[in-house]
């Protein structure tokens with residue numbers, strides 16, 4: 273009752289944002305995977321180093337990348353993570369996506385990124401080795417298709433490490449994506465996926481992070497567009513990986529809703545979200561290993 277008026281207002285505003293996102297997609301398609309402008313060279317380097325550091329935090333501490341083949345799902349506008357995995361000794365990096373956002377990336381970006389990474393990370397970084405591999409399509413691949421058929425996009429490759437960042441929450445079918453990546457994972461493959469569970473539209477995300485969970489399915493689906501957040505929760509992701517036989521599957525929350533916003537954020541959610549115990553979790557990472 274306490275938050276009823278506030279949340280009715282948030283639901284009305286949120287519907288406006290759902291409509292805006294839908295309209296933007298109709299006009300421009302899937303075009304802006306992050307908030308950093310293409311012209312902001314420093315910002316792009318900082319963004320990429322930040323994402324890479326976040327991914328590495330969730331990988332096993334003793335993971336030796338030397339000689340390993342890495343797959344990144346949905347890299348967005350940059351294959352910078354690939355350059356950095358190669359600098360850590362990976363044998364190859366392949367990226368796949370449903371939208372061609374990195375196809376016209378300036379290769380000079382990898383040079384600048386590798387320089388900065390080598391400055392900050394010190395010993396054990398082979399920036400020159402990475403530069404050589406980046407020029408070989410077999411070692412630094414990229415494949416795009418709207419169907420996002422992972423085995424097809426992998427083009428016969430198999431992998432020892434499969435990662436993604438802010439991607440899984442956009443997939444049309446999480447079970448299908450997990451089944452696809454399982455088919456291209458070698459025995460012993462490690463996997464790590466950073467997943468953003470909260471509302472994506474900027475203004476409302478700060479004020480009502482659970483806004484997308486306020487609408488019944490039928491209403492939310494009215495504004496459906498490719499890449500609309502799929503409203504899957506940690507248990508759905510864990511279940512999808514376990515169903516495909518992955519071991520040690522875990523979802524580690526990174527951030528939760530700040531205490532002053534918790535009351536209103538947990539009130540007035542649609543079913544089934546209203547009865548879930550984890551609705552304070554904003555984002556986190558799923559990890560697992562293929563036995």
Ligand SMILES: C[S@@+](CC[C@H](N)C(=O)[O-])C[C@H]1O[C@@H](n2cnc3c(N)ncnc32)[C@H](O)[C@@H]1O
Pocket residue numbers: 302305306323345346347348349369370371373420436437438439442443444498499500
């Ligand atoms: C928010 S961007 C994240 C990009 C990048 N990983 C990053 O962290 O900046 C979401 C990514 O998911 C991809 N994507 C969106 N909808 C998708 C879908 N339905 N199937 C497969 N990939 C999708 C986009 O092409 C994009 O690469």
